[in-house]
Amino acid sequence: MDGNRRFAKKWKLTEGAGHKAGFLALMSILKYCYEVGVKYVTVYAFSLDNFNRRPDEVQYVMELMQEKIEGFLKELTLVNKYGVRVLFIGDLKRLYEPVRIAAEKAMEATAKNTNTYLLVCVAYTSSHEIPRAIYESCQEKSGGTRVMNGNGSDNGDYSNGDGHAKINVVDMEKHMYMGVAPDPDILVRSSGETRLSNFLLWQTTNCLLYSPKALWPEMGLREVVWGILEFQKNYKYLEKKKKQA
Numbered sequence: 653m654d655g656n657r658r659f660a661k662k663w664k665l666t667e668g669a670g671h672k673a674g675f676l677a678l679m680s681i682l683k684y685c686y687e688v689g690v691k692y693v694t695v696y697a698f699s700l701d702n703f704n705r706r707p708d709e710v711q712y713v714m715e716l717m718q719e720k721i722e723g724f725l726k727e728l729t730l731v732n733k734y735g736v737r738v739l740f741i742g743d744l745k746r747l748y749e750p751v752r753i754a755a756e757k758a759m760e761a762t763a764k765n766t767n768t769y770l771l772v773c774v775a776y777t778s779s780h781e782i783p784r785a786i787y788e789s790c791q792e793k794s795g796g797t798r799v800m801n802g803n804g805s806d807n808g809d810y811s812n813g814d815g816h817a818k819i820n821v822v823d824m825e826k827h828m829y830m831g832v833a834p835d836p837d838i839l840v841r842s843s844g845e846t847r848l849s850n851f852l853l854w855q856t857t858n859c860l861l862y863s864p865k866a867l868w869p870e871m872g873l874r875e876v877v878w879g880i881l882e883f884q885k886n887y888k889y890l891e892k893k894k895k896q897a
């Protein structure tokens with residue numbers, strides 16, 4: 653969701669108002685996605701790197717998240733009627749505690765829904781997710797026992813006993829935060845940016861990158877429809893690439 657602060661600057665608003673406008677845009681995009689039948693939507697709401705921003709901005713975004721998740725919890729009847737399951741993805745212990753508590757409540761309250769999935773990446777970066785999945789996979793394979801490697805020195809490897817941790821893609825995907833969802837078909841980055849910024853690096857090998865010029869708060873139905881048309885145009889090619897992988 654790139655461009656909240658630039659949107660604020662453009663309209664001479666406070667930075668916080670830019671983030672609020674970003675949240676409103678998110679709500680309308682989610683509604684359009686629901687209407688056109690997108691089953692999985694993943695949003696990059698706050699990266700681990702975003703914690704390095706000015707403390708007052710971090711606090712503002714955390715408070716905004718808390719307010720919105722708590723508001724969401726008050727609408728559970730409607731949420732469950734539409735069958736929306738919400739999952740917060742990332743190193744949740746890095747969140748401000750009230751946000752983490754509200755996020756955990758939202759996950760628990762929607763855990764049985766299967767109609768549509770909203771994955772909210774918070775305190776997330778791929779460069780945290782991938783090494784963590786390697787570590788967890790190795791630990792699982794070695795039964796959590798730290799063993800000596802081949803030359804007898806304990807270098808911190810987790811191994812199955814012969815000096816090598818035998819992990820594969822299936823092990824890794826089991827331990828990825830994003831293992832709960834299929835790989836995305838389209839990655840939308842607003843503001844015309846084409847950098848991935850440490851988002852879903854493992855999951856986007858055969859994914860279409862779509863980068864509309866609109867700043868995130870300006871995103872609307874036009875961008876959703878255009879993104880889907882772009883995907884349809886490239887569908888056969890992307891499917892062929894997936895099969896070759």
Ligand SMILES: CC(C)=CCC/C(C)=C/CC/C(C)=C/COP(=O)(O)OP(=O)(O)O
Binds near residue numbers: 656671674718721
């Ligand atoms: C509950 C829930 C999902 C809440 C979402 C809250 C929200 C809108 C978070 C976005 C924060 C953020 C770092 C946006 C990126 O724009 P930017 O600040 O990097 O803007 P810039 O690219 O113009 O600098």
